[in-house]
Amino acid sequence: MVQHLLSTYPGRFELSVSCTTRAPRGQEVDGREYYFISREDFEQKIQEGAFIEHEQVYEGLYYGTLYSEIDRIQSKGAVPIFDVDVKGGIHLERIFGDKALSIFVCPPSIEELSRRLHSRGDTSEEMIQKRLAKASIEMEDAKEFDIQLVNDNLSSAFQQLEKIIDTYFPQSHPKD
Numbered sequence: 001m002v003q004h005l006l007s008t009y010p011g012r013f014e015l016s017v018s019c020t021t022r023a024p025r026g027q028e029v030d031g032r033e034y035y036f037i038s039r040e041d042f043e044q045k046i047q048e049g050a051f052i053e054h055e056q057v058y059e060g061l062y063y064g065t066l067y068s069e070i071d072r073i074q075s076k077g078a079v080p081i082f083d084v085d086v087k088g089g090i091h092l093e094r095i096f097g098d099k100a101l102s103i104f105v106c107p108p109s110i111e112e113l114s115r116r117l118h119s120r121g122d123t124s125e126e127m128i129q130k131r132l133a134k135a136s137i138e139m140e141d142a143k144e145f146d147i148q149l150v151n152d153n154l155s156s157a158f159q160q161l162e163k164i165i166d167t168y169f170p171q172s173h174p175k176d
Contacts, residue, residue, distance in 0.1 A: 001105055001151070002083050004158050005165065012169070014078040016069040019045070019054075021062045026122045035066075053084070053091040058130055063088065079169070086138040089145065101168045103161070104145035108152040110136055 005013055019035040021042050030036045037045075042062045046054060054064030065082060073080040082092055086104070093102040107113040113135055117128045142148045147164055151157040 001149075001157065001161060002081055004161065005081060008162060009165065012079060013081050014073045014076065016065055016073060016080040016082050018069075018082075018084060019051075019062070019064050019066060021060070052095065053088045055085060055087050057085050057087075058127075058134075065092070086141050086144075090141065093144065093146075100146075101164075102145040102147070103164065104142040104148045105151055105157075106139055106142060106148065107135075108150055110139075112152075 002015055006015060017031060017033070017035055019037055019042060021037060021039045022034075024030065024033075024036055028034065028036075039060070039062065042054075042064070045051060045064070045066070050066055050068070051064040052067050052070065054062060057063050063085060065084060065088065070080050082089070084092065089102055089104070093100055107116065110132060114128070114132055117123055117131060123131070149157060149160055149164070
């Protein structure tokens, strides 16, 4: 979804790259998908107040959004897109209020999410089970977001997302 927004609205939006203490998966590159840092460095940044939001999403695994990422993106005149967990999204919604649009993207079912995670082939069975358990709980928090978008068919979900963005950011749609 995020990549679709970035390619559909070039220059208008930019991904805020989150920090994490987990190891890179597959072809992930430091500074592109995440800033991969040590737990010690992450905890130091917490002490320094470097994060606008952060969570220990899974035991021992931190994720967070740096203030410096928001500054970097806004200095370019772009709108930051945050691809964060549910707690992070709720926290950002509370901070930004009406200046933000929060979209909860969810699978049509936990069973479908399981199928998708297994088909990717880049995550251990143990982590898949943790993610499925967490997703079940997170789906209860969908009501905290401005919009709930069910990703049951990717092209349909893309179309719905574009309609949402064109409504919320009418000046964003690229010229035809």
